[in-house]
Amino acid sequence: MERGPAAQGSRVVARADDGIAELALLRRAPGDGTDGDDVLELVVDGVFAMDTEQTDTERALAALALNELGGDHLQVLVGGLGLGYTTATLLADPRVTRVDVVELHAPLVTWVREGRVPAVAGLLDDPRVHVTVADVADAVPALPPASVDALLLDVDNGPGFLVHPGNTRIYGAPFLSLAARALRPGGVLGVWSAEASPELSLALERICGSCEEVLLDVQREGRTFTYAVYLARRLE
16 A cells, blocks of 8 residues: 655545544645645555555556456456545446455545545446445455456555555465455456565465566655556466
């Protein structure tokens, strides 16, 4: 989830404590000093998680997975709603007929549903979207085998820099094996990481038979951050 440092001068739009973490939605001026639209930031337990200024990698997680998939009537599970950009990218593809979103934090679902993120207003009103408030670590193992065409995970920073230590299991072989089991033949397991992780790549390759690492550079306030998307495809 970590994309870069939170900017100064942010104003609180909404705040909630769901017993798991304290979430805050903040508003600030664009980082480039222009007169463009204000930027929304999501902060979890005081840690900057993501914002609406730079959403390329969230979109890429969905777009890269879709590029690997053929056919129609695609069904996708997304672990982590975030600010909605991954799900919005999936819904822009007419081949996608169902998106199941598993999000840990109920307040975040409420904020997106209420339209507090204008760029994705109405996202959760799409009849193709089905939201479950739950821990993805519990939801994915409960999926029937061969039930989805893609399973996309963006629930933390990746295995090397966790916001929530309990998410270690998300990047371990037992959980990833269960995620791969839920894929139909040819399906894609996509994982977002705040930095390259050879260990994650190797685990996915061993489980699925192949894994592609896509490195994405993002500019923020004069700094370059390199994030990674891992795409593992279940063999036919």
